[in-house]
Amino acid sequence: MNLTRILVPLGCLALLAAAWRAYGWMGAAGVAGGLVMWAMLHYTRLMKVLGRAAERPVGYVASAVMLNAKLRPGMTLMHVVAMTRALGAQQSPAGQQPEVFRWTDGTQSHVTAEFRNGRVRHWTLWRPPQSDDAQPAAETPAP
Structure with missing residues (x-):
């Protein structure tokens, strides 16, 4: 199980409790507003990435070689989709770990990435x- 799924909500609750204890309802309202803003920023980024990906064919990337050079272990699937601006063509059965996606370019080169728990x-x-x-064509000398 991913530890951040537990620590982030606990951290938010601790921050709310500390703000309420120090400043009362005004502090709790300020922290709650900040947390809502943080959630809205992440949601907006997700929608922007998926909107751009919806405009391109599934599994297409401009250059598979450049994607290969930019990939790093631990990158999230959302980060990879943002880089390629396209959803990957799923190669593994849906809902099973590891998830395997493929991006192909115009020269039929392709990058196949394995994701476990949403990370490369x-x-x-x-x-x-x-x-x-x-x-390559031979150059003809100029007359």
């Missing part, structure tokens, strides 16, 4: 093999 554990970058037929 590890990821892999796959790039399609380069064919030898894709030789």
